[in-house]
Each structure stands twice: as C-alpha cells, then as structure tokens.
Amino acid sequence: MMMIVRCWRPVSGSMKSLSSSSRSLWVNCAAWNKRHMSTHVTIPPPARYGGRHIVTLIPGDGIGPELADHVQKLFRFCCVPVDFEVVTVDSTMASEDDISNAIVAVRRNGVALKGNIDTNHNLPPSHKSRNNLLRTRLDLYANVVHCQSVPGVRTRHRNVDIMIIRENTEGEYSSLEHENIPGVVECLKIITRKKSLRIADYAFRTAREKGRRRVTAVHKANIIKLGDGLFLECCKEVASGYPEISFDTMIVDNTTMQLVSRPQQFDVMIMPNLYGNVVSNVCTGLVGGPGLVPGANYAEDYAVFEMGTRNTGKSIANCNTANPTAMLLASCLLLDHLKLHAYASMIRGAVLSTITDTQLHTADLGGKGSTSDVVQSIMSAIQSTGPHTLGAYNKHIL
Amino acid sequence: MASHSAVLSVSRFMSPFWGGHLGNTVKVFGTTLTSHRTKVTLTRENIPPPAKYGGRHTVTLIPGDGIGPELLNHVREVFRFSCVPVDFEVVHVNSALETDDDMNNAITAIRRNGVALKGNIETKHTLPPSVKSRNNVLRTSLDLFANVMHCQSLPGVQTRHKNIDIMIIRENTEGEYSSLEHESVSGVVECLKIITRNNSLRIADYAFRLAREQGRQRVTAVHKANIMKLGDGLFLQCCREVASGYPDITFDSMIVDNTTMQLVSKPQQFDVMVMPNLYGNVVSNVCAGLVGGPGLVPGANYGQVYAVFETATRNTGKSIADRNIANPTAMLLASCMMLDHLKLNGYASLIRNAVLTTMNETRLHTADLGGQGTTSEVVQSVMRVIQSKGQLISEL
Numbered sequence: 053m054m055m056i057v058r059c060w061r062p063v064s065g066s067m068k069s070l071s072s073s074s075r076s077l078w079v080n081c082a083a084w085n086k087r088h089m090s091t092h093v094t095i096p097p098p099a100r101y102g103g104r105h106i107v108t109l110i111p112g113d114g115i116g117p118e119l120a121d122h123v124q125k126l127f128r129f130c131c132v133p134v135d136f137e138v139v140t141v142d143s144t145m146a147s148e149d150d151i152s153n154a155i156v157a158v159r160r161n162g163v164a165l166k167g168n169i170d171t172n173h174n175l176p177p178s179h180k181s182r183n184n185l186l187r188t189r190l191d192l193y194a195n196v197v198h199c200q201s202v203p204g205v206r207t208r209h210r211n212v213d214i215m216i217i218r219e220n221t222e223g224e225y226s227s228l229e230h231e232n233i234p235g236v237v238e239c240l241k242i243i244t245r246k247k248s249l250r251i252a253d254y255a256f257r258t259a260r261e262k263g264r265r266r267v268t269a270v271h272k273a274n275i276i277k278l279g280d281g282l283f284l285e286c287c288k289e290v291a292s293g294y295p296e297i298s299f300d301t302m303i304v305d306n307t308t309m310q311l312v313s314r315p316q317q318f319d320v321m322i323m324p325n326l327y328g329n330v331v332s333n334v335c336t337g338l339v340g341g342p343g344l345v346p347g348a349n350y351a352e353d354y355a356v357f358e359m360g361t362r363n364t365g366k367s368i369a370n371c372n373t374a375n376p377t378a379m380l381l382a383s384c385l386l387l388d389h390l391k392l393h394a395y396a397s398m399i400r401g402a403v404l405s406t407i408t409d410t411q412l413h414t415a416d417l418g419g420k421g422s423t424s425d426v427v428q429s430i431m432s433a434i435q436s437t438g439p440h441t442l443g444a445y446n447k448h449i450l
Numbered sequence: 451m452a453s454h455s456a457v458l459s460v461s462r463f464m465s466p467f468w469g470g471h472l473g474n475t476v477k478v479f480g481t482t483l484t485s486h487r488t489k490v491t492l493t494r495e496n497i498p499p500p501a502k503y504g505g506r507h508t509v510t511l512i513p514g515d516g517i518g519p520e521l522l523n524h525v526r527e528v529f530r531f532s533c534v535p536v537d538f539e540v541v542h543v544n545s546a547l548e549t550d551d552d553m554n555n556a557i558t559a560i561r562r563n564g565v566a567l568k569g570n571i572e573t574k575h576t577l578p579p580s581v582k583s584r585n586n587v588l589r590t591s592l593d594l595f596a597n598v599m600h601c602q603s604l605p606g607v608q609t610r611h612k613n614i615d616i617m618i619i620r621e622n623t624e625g626e627y628s629s630l631e632h633e634s635v636s637g638v639v640e641c642l643k644i645i646t647r648n649n650s651l652r653i654a655d656y657a658f659r660l661a662r663e664q665g666r667q668r669v670t671a672v673h674k675a676n677i678m679k680l681g682d683g684l685f686l687q688c689c690r691e692v693a694s695g696y697p698d699i700t701f702d703s704m705i706v707d708n709t710t711m712q713l714v715s716k717p718q719q720f721d722v723m724v725m726p727n728l729y730g731n732v733v734s735n736v737c738a739g740l741v742g743g744p745g746l747v748p749g750a751n752y753g754q755v756y757a758v759f760e761t762a763t764r765n766t767g768k769s770i771a772d773r774n775i776a777n778p779t780a781m782l783l784a785s786c787m788m789l790d791h792l793k794l795n796g797y798a799s800l801i802r803n804a805v806l807t808t809m810n811e812t813r814l815h816t817a818d819l820g821g822q823g824t825t826s827e828v829v830q831s832v833m834r835v836i837q838s839k840g841q842l843i844s845e846l
Contacts, residue, residue, distance in 0.1 A: 171676040173675065173676065173679075177679035177680050177683065208610040208611075209610075224643070224674075224677070225677050227677065227679075229678060229680035229681055230680070231680055231684075235646055235647030235648065235684075236647070237645045237646070237680045237681045238643070238644055238681075239643040239644075239678050239680065239681040240640050240642060241626070241641040241643060242638065242639070242640055242641075243638075243639045244637055244638045244639070245637035245638070246637060272626075273575065274573040274575070274583055275573075275586060275626070275627050275629065276626065276641050277629075277631065278579050278631035278632070278641065279631055279639045279640075279641040282637075282639050304731070304732060305731045305732055305734075305735040306735065308710070308732050308735045308736045308739065309736065309739035309744065309763065310739070311739070312714055312736055312739035312740055313739045313743060326674070326728075329674075329706070330706060330710050330732050332707075333707040333710045334714055334736065337710065337711035337712070337713070338714055341715060342711065361711065363708075
C-alpha cells in the first residue's frame with residue numbers, strides 16, 4: 053500500500069513539466085514533424101555577416117580558459133573567418149543569470165564552443181549543474197563522441213573506431229530528486245518515447261551518412277524493464293526503417309566488459325544518458341585519455357562543441373601541461389558544422405601530424421611537452437603546408 | 451511472500467523514525483525462524499556457521515540457466531572427489547514460468563540452510579514487466595545487501611594490465627534495481643532510483659570493516675553526485691561518516707565516469723571500491739574484463755544472516771551452454787569462498803590451490819582465455835592436482 057502511495061508523489065512533481073511539454077507538443081506538432089524530417093546537414097548554416105561567422109565561446113573553469121585561448125590564437129593565425137563572442141559563466145554564484153546569458157548568446161549565434169563549467173558540491177542541491185542546464189534548455193539532444201585510435205599514441209588496444217551517440221537531455225540526468233522521508237531519497241530516471249525515437253533516428257541517420265554498418269543499443273532492460281524496455285522498443289522501430297544497417301542490443305555490463313577486452317567489435321553505439329557517460333569515458337580511456345577526444349552536442353537548431361569527456365581539469369589548470377588536442381579537434385568539428393571544411397581539414401591535419409609525426413606529447417600521454425609547445429608545433433605545421441596565415445611578423449603579438 | 455516483502459519495505463521506511471533498532475527487529479522477525487540466527491553480529495566471521503548434522507553441511511544449490519547446471523555439476527563432482535562434507539539441496543527455478551512459486555521455494559530453501567551456491571537465472575524479455583528479475587527478487591528477499599567481488603590478476607592469464615588487485619563492494623538491494631517503474635502518461639516512463647541512509651550506512655560500514663580485516667589501505671567511493679545531488683550525495687555523506695570512524699584507512703571519492711576511464715588506463719591505483727548498485731554492476735564488469743573475463747572471477751552476496759555465492763558477473767552464458775567450453779574457474783572459486791564461509795578452510799585452500807595451479811602452471815585454458823581446453827579437461831586437471839596432494843579422496 054505504502055509503495056503505491058509513494059509512487060504518486062514523484063508523479064505530481066514531474067506532471068507539471070510533462071503537462072507543459074505535452075501542451076507545447078500539441079501546439080508545435082506540425083512544426084516538430086517538419087523539423088524532425090530534416091537531417092542536421094540541411095539546416096542552413098548560421099548567418100554570416102561580412103563573410104565571418106560569430107560563435108559563442110564559454111571558457112568554463114579549470115583548463116577551459118587556457119585551451120579556449122589557444123583555440124582563439126590558432127584561429128587568428130590561420131585566418132579562420134570566425135569571431136568569438138566570449139561569455140564567462142561564474143560557477144561559484146548561486147544565481148542563474150550567467151548561464152542564462154550564455155544560453156541567450158548561443159541562441160543568437162547558433163553555435164558554441166565551451167569548456168566544462170565546474171559544479172560546486174558545497175552549494176545546495178537546488179543549484180543545478182550548469183552544463184546540464186545548458187544542454188536541457190537548448191534541447192541538445194544528441195551527444196556524439198567519436199573515439200578513434202590515433203596512430204601516434206600507443207595504447208593497449210589498436211584499431212578502435214567507435215561512434216557513441218548518447219541521449220543528452222533526459223534519463224538519469226533529469227535532476228528530479230526528492231527526500232519524502234528523511235533518509236530515503238528517490239531519484240527519477242525519465243525515459244520518454246518521443247526522445248528515444250528522436251535519438252534513435254539521429255543515430256541511424258548519422259550511421260547511414262557516415263557509411264557505418266552496425267548500430268548497437270546499450271541498455272539494462274532486464275532490470276529496468278519499462279524504462280530501458282521503451283528505449284529498446286523505439287530503437288527497434290527506427291531500425292526497421294534502415295534495413296542496410298544491422299541492429300543489435302547489448303546489456304551495459306556486458307558492453308563494458310567487451311569494451312575492455314575486444315573494443316574493435318563495436319561500430320556505432322546508442323544509449324540513454326548515464327550509460328552513455330560511462331561508455332564514452334571507457335572508450336576515451338581506451339584510445340588514449342581525455343585529452344584526445346572531442347565531443348559534440350547537437351540540437352535541431354543549435355550545436356555546442358566541447359571536449360568529449362567534459363573534464364574541468366582543475367588539478368592541471370594554468371600549469372601549461374593540459375593536452376590541447378581535444379579542444380582543437382572540437383573546434384575542427386565546429387568548423388565542419390559551419391561548412392568551413394578546408395580550414396577544418398587543415399587544422400585537423402596539423403594536430404594529428406603533431407601527435408603522430410613529431411611525437412610531441414603532453415604529460416597525459418606520457419610525454420614532456422607543454423601545451424604551448426604543442427600549439428606552436430601545430431602552427432608551424434600549418435605554416436609549412438602553405439595556405440595563407442598571419443606571418444612571422446604577427447606571431448609575437450598573438 | 452507479499453506480506454513478508456511488505457514487512458521489509460515498511461521496515462525500511464519506519465526505521466528512520468524509530469532508529470535502527472525497531473527496524474532491525476522487524477526484519478529479523480520476518481526473516482528467520484531459528485533462534486541462533488537472530489544473533490545479528492558485525493563481522494561475518496562471528497556469525498556461527500550453519501548447523502552441521504552428522505558433521506555435514508547442507509547447502510542450497512540453484513542451477514539456474516545456460517552454463518549454470520553444467521558448472522554446478524562439476525562443482526559437485528569436485529566436492530565428492532575431495533570428500534568435502536557438504537551436501538547439496540538442489541532447487542530448480544524455471545525462468546520461463548510467470549508464477550513465483552519456484553523462486554519462493556528456492557528462497558525458503560536458502561533460509562533453511564543459510565548458504566547457497568547459484569547459477570544465474572535468466573530474465574526472459576518476452577514475459578510481461580510485472581515478472582521481476584528472479585535474481586533480483588532473491589537478493590532483496592534475503593536482504594543480501596553486500597556484493598563482494600575480488601578482482602586479482604592471475605599470473606597464468608595474459609592480460610593487458612598487470613598487478614590488479616581491486617575489491618569491489620557493491621550495494622546489492624536498492625539503487626536503480628528497486629524495480630519501481632511506472633508509465634503514468636503514455637510514452638513517458640519514470641524509473642525510481644532509491645537511496646536510503648540506512649542501506650548506505652550499512653554498506654559503507656561493511657566496506658570499511660572488510661578493508662580493515664583484509665589490511666587494505668584505501669577505500670574509494672564511486673558516485674555521480676554532481677548530477678544526482680540528493681541521491682548520490684546522501685550515499686557519499688554516509689560513506690564519509692563511516693570513514694571518520696576508521697582513521698587508519700584513507701577514504702576518497704571519484705565520479706563514476708572518471709573511475710571507468712582510470713580503470714582502463716591505470717587500474718593499479720584502486721584498492722577497495724564501494725558504490726551503489728548500478729555503478730557497481732558496470733565497474734565490476736569492467737574489472738572482470740581487465741583481469742581476464744567473466745570465467746575467472748567469483749562473487750559473493752552477503753546478508754546479515756545468509757550468504758549466496760555465484761560467478762561475479764552473473765552471466766547466463768546461453769550461447770556456450772552444454773558445449774563443454776565454459777570456464778569452470780569462476781564457479782569453482784565461488785565454491786571455495788563458500789567453503790571458507792562454512793569454516794571448512796582446509797578444503798577451501800585445497801580446491802583453490804588446485805584451480806590456480808591448473809590456471810597458472812599447467813596453463814590449461816578454455817576458449818574464453820584463448821586456449822583449447824574443454825571444461826571437463828580443466829576439471830580433471832583440478833582433480834588430479836587434488837589427488838597429488840595426498841589427501842583423502844573418493845574413487846569416482
């Protein structure tokens with residue numbers, strides 16, 4: 053009896069958000085359907101004023117500001133037609149003004165590059181994670197992390213090439229928790245049909261575009277039968293519309309075990325929020341660590357790029373030892389999104405050649421290089437390939 | 451059964467009001483019949499071993515599905531061969547049936563005997579969601595609150611990481627595995643993850659006591675409190691409270707995503723890890739993968755009064771069932787843990803040494819370790835090693 057009574061209470065908490073969302077669903081149904089049909093590549097790129105794009109830059113905390121700085125330097129050096137609108141978010145403040153400003157800026161520009169914003173544990177639980185707020189308010193529903201073995205980095209596993217697509221707005225990260233009885237906390241994990249269909253559709257479309265063969269759904273439906281059961285059902289429905297792509301499922305514990313023994317068997321993986329967090333961190337660890345993998349968050353209309361494993365890196369902040377690769381590759385993803393493919397390939401090629409050819413590694417990869425050394429090396433690589441850069445004259449003022 | 455579970459769930463809610471004592475009394479009254487087992491003592495060493503009738507213990511055996519039946523047969527073979535004074539009471543659980551009768555019988559048998567050895571019972575996805583996972587029902591009904599898994603690198607098994615020695619203590623009864631879900635609005639499912647102060651304190655206490663007993667230096671709590679502030683925040687708080695009572699042991703905490711990343715790059719840094727249910731599932735599987743796979747690691751589930759032993763990663767192994775290629779090591783080591791629990795330490799070391807000798811010296815590996823051996827060959831080799839030790843054996 054008490055169990056049934058207890059179940060009603062969390063419903064009242066989330067019903068408000070549900071009823072408002074269902075109302076907006078009715079209103080926006082037609083528009084949503086139309087938008088749902090399009091792929092993210094047919095969204096027109098953000099407006100260019102005078103041929104230059106404006107991108108929001110949120111430096112964040114820890115190593116974020118220094119890496120964002122390097123990105124800006126590098127873009128200036130390569131004459132990339134991108135201007136950054138810097139919006140700082142103070143993670144120590146309890147008010148949400150900073151993050152609201154940042155969100156408005158991202159809405160205005162359509163694209164952002166961000167460092168991770170620290171979540172202070174000493175503030176009360178009503179103070180939500182700023183990164184999470186940004187993702188939910190902008191409805192950045194798809195988090196894409198592409199883990200590839202880099203030739204120049206020695207790891208225990210070779211030939212890893214896994215694309216992880218993670219639902220980014222619901223699941224365990226709904227931040228809906230309450231303590232009805234002291235000492236008993238209930239955390240709600242929400243899985244909805246609409247969002248599961250959306251992320252599954254995104255995954256299969258992306259797999260098709262990139263020519264991938266196999267999509268694996270990661271779940272725990274033997275225990276969380278309704279929740280992950282619904283997620284699986286939605287994936288299966290979408291899979292039936294893509295007969296050329298093989299679809300299978302795997303329970304999350306078996307997945308993590310397979311990942312550490314034989315990661316080469318995985319191609320594209322799709323999963324709810326928390327499993328996505330764990331699996332993407334495992335895969336990042338397999339290919340060489342958090343300094344190497346970029347991540348992208350996509351919505352219907354916005355895109356935010358950041359490091360794949362969202363680390364603040366407080367312990368190595370301002371020591372000039374952070375690995376800039378992840379942030380620079382994220383900025384290349386940004387350039388690809390803005391259709392500036394030539395600049396993207398140029399910078400990406402230079403970054404990879406620095407890691408692979410010159411073997412200039414930072415401390416996290418076991419080397420002795422500093423962040424600025426790596427960035428200088430990248431700039432030299434770009435200069436040597438010939439395209440127009442700000443010459444030696446300007447280097448010293450950057 | 452329903453009323454009993456209601457008693458347990460009521461006790462969980464009542465105990466915060468009336469302190470731990472009433473809650474414990476309610477639990478004990480509901481769960482045990484024999485008086486000697488009401489001695490709720492702290493370490494598992496002080497619980498008197500189950501009654502020996504005629505000097506022989508009776509242990510419940512649940513074969514389960516997949517590779518469970520064949521592996522447990524091998525365990526019985528080895529026990530008979532080594533003249534271990536343990537009799538098995540076999541209870542079958544049919545995972546295809548919707549009724550709970552089978553499971554109730556198994557639970558009653560475990561209550562009667564106090565100790566069990568089990569294979570994994572399959573959870574069929576075709577049955578309606580009201581049919582809960584049988585393994586989960588067993589764990590919650592018997593209140594097996596601690597799942598202990600010890601991952602150690604074995605010298606004879608080639609892995610990418612060496613010198614791993616991690617003890618994972620996982621809360622086994624609440625968290626994401628509460629099986630409380632509902633679909634109040636069609637298309638929207640809410641799953642409840644429950645974290646309680648009582649259970650968190652209990653598992654933290656267990657972890658620190660175990661660390662002290664085993665002479666471990668460091669306990670790491672794994673959580674996601676930056677997102678689940680109240681839930682995992684409560685868990686962390688309880689761990690810190692308990693840690694303050696163990697100044698000789700270092701305590702730190704790590705977020706689960708960072709933990710998994712560190713595990714695949716530098717697993718040697720971890721010593722004892724304590725965590726809620728779901729993270730425990732993931733982390734224990736990662737560690738099992740690091741030391742050589744699911745065929746090597748045994749797991750134990752401890753309650754105040756009962757203990758159930760099984761393979762650590764709880765695989766059914768349907769695809770390799772009845773093909774004589776499964777690795778019996780995990781199940782045999784689990785049976786050794788069971789013998790240690792029954793204070794038959796002599797037999798436990800005998801069988802454990804034989805298994806490890808087979809693994810490390812003769813290098814007889816099954817297919818999951820990249821070898822060519824069959825299950826029966828490995829078991830034969832284990833028995834040969836036992837025979838060579840010169841102890842009393844029975845002719846098969």
